Amino acid sequence: MTTIYDSIIIGASAAGISAAIYLKRQGLNFLIITKDIGGEMALSGIVENYPGFPKTTGLELAQKFEEHLKSYGIEPIFDEVIQLKKEDKFFEVITKSENKYNSKTIVVATGSTPKKLNIPGEINFFHKGVSYCSVCDMPLFKGKTVAIIGGGNSALEAGIMASNICKKGYIINKNPSFKGDKILIEEVLKKPNIEIIYNALTQEIFGDSVVKGLRYLDKTTNEIKELNVDGIFIHIGLKPNTEFIPNEWEIKNEFGEIIVNKFCETNLPGLFAAGDVTDFPHKQIGVAVGQGISAGLGVVNYLNKNK
Amino acid sequence: MKKVIIYTTTWCPWCQKTKQFLNQINVPFEERNVELNEDWAKELFEKSGQLGVPVILIIDEESGKENVIIGYDPLGITQALK
Incomplete structure (x- = not known):
């Protein structure tokens, strides 16, 4: 019998793990299916804005979250959800390793992954000068020249890192100003070896066995310009991981984020979402924890009402 | 016997995850933090063509054959250790 x-909670970072803790404490019979523990959070380097941890790292927090799961005896299934279906009252979850699971409710907590520029050279030069992880790879460009592409906090943090490690850093921002925190913008503007290029759209990455530079469109003059750099760090935001959710359910917005109300419910009864995957504007670990709890409690209410 | 060398940087989360995995499966390894030694950074590029970490080098000490694993890849490491 099935x-x-x-x-079924899909994803095991701040949101998914918080939901799991609340479901476990209610004695519910549930699964967590996830690719890994900590997701994008585990890659976020130093974390200084999560209460109770004045200075930690994303990876350390992920380990703490995992310990918390284990303390409740919760063991995630390491797999990737590739399809979600709803037949009658129940959901069917299909995974990459061809397993199928059924449930009364779903909590989507799959987070997001770095966006790509989708320009020539980006894929060919990945790890040959192109990187999406400044904390990992910037130290390999000690004394060299790098370009950082983006206009938010991650790009600004990468700029600060580059100013300490590299000879010179460019920040290429497609907009006329930055979107990040004021404290970071002010710090970057003070760095003598960081040059900011505004209104610039990166068009192409070139090189031989490694990156040699990039070309961008200067939107002010409409000219294509060239920069010679050794490394390129791409921080242009994140894309929600929602490809496995059918478009016909009409619960995603134009950015692919899942639309939720304040209880983390979607318009599809029984389907909840929490964390960076939702349309909530603030993509923060603390917010994801709160939404995970809300979704967990939402599941409990839903099950009580639909007995 | 196989010798395992892992090229890392100090704050790289995937490097930490890889080291954690090697510890879990009780495989001793030598860490070469390329931030601390420029020769190791050159060696990383020569061995792998990579400007990124982690890179894991698994050397069969009898045959001298080297297996290069790029990125956090528990399955790749397990297969190369067989």
């Missing part, structure tokens, strides 16, 4: 779980 087991119908009370809930």
Whole structure:
């Protein structure tokens, strides 16, 4: 006989793990299916804005979250959800390793992944000068020249890092100003070896066995310009991981984010979402924890009402 | 016997995850933090063509054959250790 779980949580970072803790404490029969623990948070370098941890790292927080899961005896299934279906009252979850699971409710907590520029050279030069992880790879460009592409906090943080490690850094921002925190913008503007190029659209990355430079469109003069750099760090934001959710359910917005109300419910009964994958504007670890809890409690209410 | 060398940087989360994995499966390894030694940074590029970490080098000490694993890849490491 097929087991119908009370809930299936997809994803195991701040939101998914918080939901799991609340479901476990309610004695529900549920699964967590996830690719890894900590997701994008585990890659976020130093974290200084999560209460209770004045200075930690994303990876350390992920380890703490995992310990918390284990303390409740919760063991995630390491797999990737590739399709979600709803038939009658129940959901069917299909994974990459061709397993199928059924449940009464779903909590989508799959987070997001770095966006790509989708320009020539980006894929060919990945790890040959192109990187999406400044904390990982910037130290390999000690004394060299790098370009950082983006206009938000991640790009600004990468700029600060480059100013300390590299000879010279360019920040290429497609907009006329930065979107990040004031404290970071002010710090970057003070760095003598960081040059900011505004209104610039990166068009192409070139090189031989490694990156040699990039070309961008100067939107002010409409000219294509060239920069010679050794490394390129791309920080242009994140894309929600929602490809496995059918478009016909009409619960995603134009950016692919899942639209939720303040209880983290979607318009599809029984389907909840929490964390960076939702349309909530603030993509923060603390917010994801709160939404995970809200979704967990939402699942409990839903199950009580639909007995 | 196989010798395992992992090229890292100090704050790289994937490097930490890789080291954690090697510890979990009780495989001793030598860490070469390329931030601390420029020769190791050159060696990383020569061995792998990579300007990124982690890179894991698994050397069969009898045959001298080198297996290069790029990125956090528990499955790749497990297969190369067989």
